[in-house]
Amino acid sequence: MKIQDILSIFRVLAPEENQSSWDNSGVQIVGETVETDSVAVALEPTPATLERCLNWGAGVVITHHPLSMKPKALNRESMYMDVVRRVLKKGAWLYSAHTSLDTRPGGPAFWLGDDLGLKDRKLLEVEKGYTPIEVSFYSEDPVSREAADIWANNDGIHSVSQSRTGEVRLVCDEAHWNEVANKIEFSLGKRPLFYIRSLTAPRDEVGFGEVGRLPEPMSWDAFVAMLDDRIQRDVLMISGPQPTTVASVAYCGGSGAGLIETAARSGADVFITGDMKYHPAVETPICVIDAGHFSLEEEMMRRFADELAGELTDVNVRFFEGEDPFRVHVKK
Template sequence: MAKERTIRIHDLLGALNGLYPPALAEDWDNVGLQVGDPGSEVHRVLICLDVNEAAVQRAVAADAQALIAHHPLLFKPLKRVSPGDEPGRSVFAAIRAEVAVLCAHTNLDRACPGLNDWLADRLGLNGTQPLLGGREGELLKLVVFIPDGHQDAVAEALFAAGAGRIGAYDCCSFRVSGEGSFRAGPDCTPFIGRPGERERTPEWRLEVAVPAELSGRVINRLIKAHPYEDVAYDLFPLQNRREDIGLGRIGRLSAEISLETFARQVKDALALDHLRLVGDPRQPVEKVAVCGGSGAFLIHEAARRGADVLVTGDIKYHEARSAEQLGLGLLDAGHFGTEQPAVDDLRAALSAIAEQRQWPVEFVSMSGEKEPFQVI
């Protein structure tokens, strides 16, 4: 019988980062492993929205060796770590209990599929795409020079690694033939020619687009697939903004309904006790923008994209007034209300990875997390 593989925190982190690359996170964010030993074994993982001392205690009670949260435990730079206040109290609790703490925050928000896709699905949106697309530099151009006869094999290796995607198209490349020249040093083992002699040989210039977070993997595949011992390639950052990742989502309902009717559907879909509405309850709604958490910064972008309503949380007074002036409806379903349902979706995504890799790890959603606000 084959020995069951031991899974460690660094394996868990690799799976989390593979689904939601840290490179997608906002510059101000703090994601990944925050507390814990990467070499520790893990058999059960508790997934939650917020990490606090109670969450650590729940992890211990569930015999979980790790917590994965959406909101970072360690967010701002620490000047001290004390059990007398937060986040020090939770850090101490996690270390004492030997419970690792990992986080996927804005990388989970911006990834596709990610938190905002799950929110859009819950609200019945179709044909969704990012509301605010990628940033400059998140898409790279790889240019590599390949000896004649090997260009197809190298291209296939790059495509398999995730290169060559443009919008809804994949396996995209540009190729042009030319002539390369080189002279191998005395200690080289050249694929073409001999050391010390100048060579001129037919080569192909191959260009492909590469998502920045996949660049390491793509280059590794390139080196393995390319016949030259020293591969000549260039990697350029592009100003093109990616359309496959970004903050928020925008899509359409299957049929036009009133803002009030849609608000009631949102309330039911997210199991809310209440929500706040800005706009005429009778106004028609078909095109909908969503952003889990705090998405008021997307009000103008949602209006520019022709949305009838934006569903998000943490709306302030003057932000609501701005939406009124723009003719954009708002549904404030709360920070907690728009993000907490993603706990189950994250559990499902990680469970699928564990099953695919045959990991003896169980992922469990933490029950009982509650909205901090009460309405009286």
């Protein structure tokens, strides 16, 4: 399969336009390979992980974390230099789906909410909001049902209609407009003059983490036991006031300590995240469970690999397990 076609699917499943302003989602290293039948998926672009992916024969490696947030000079030995050298030597491509994947509605970043069966789920932090556009143009001839169906069946189309005066109106997500415009031009044999205006509603939002209700309130012990079954980590670090009963849960994969106050305001009884620090743990007004940055996002990428395999039917997709950089020492 052509590399550019593979990258197009990456960008559908992890839209680059949704990434945070500080992020570096997207192509990290441009390779010489034009086609490949093997795509590797991993959490972290470490030299050891890349070595395993490339030795397997991956023409493209997609990781969650970027190789770096900012460009770096290749003027000294470092982990960055080691990865660049290995990838370029194989002619492979390296791609990052970072906050572009974290924020995709219904994406694998929200796997914990799925597994806990949370109801009435809402974003914990909205990163960006999008409203559709209304497009109108005039057609002297009635638009055929076949043509209207082709336009309406395009991703991002909300409605298609035509008035008796010949005015055609479409409500469309802005990100999909160029593709729709090309189909209209093809159907009519010419490109009409489009009148476009932004709408104020409905509004689609993307962001980080969620809050929702459990199907039924649970005792604290039962809730923690349920987490133990779902989170692959030997130790859960718990801080803040421990509730007797858990009915509402907030979570954010990766590093979410900055959302503690937001989780508390949402009414959650518990907030699950990673990368807690001492002072936020001391001051938290809500019970926080640090399940580990690695464990939450490793599972996310495992599920993302399964999703990719369903989309890239002509390509071998393999998930490469990572290694938690933290090790537990139990005092004897």
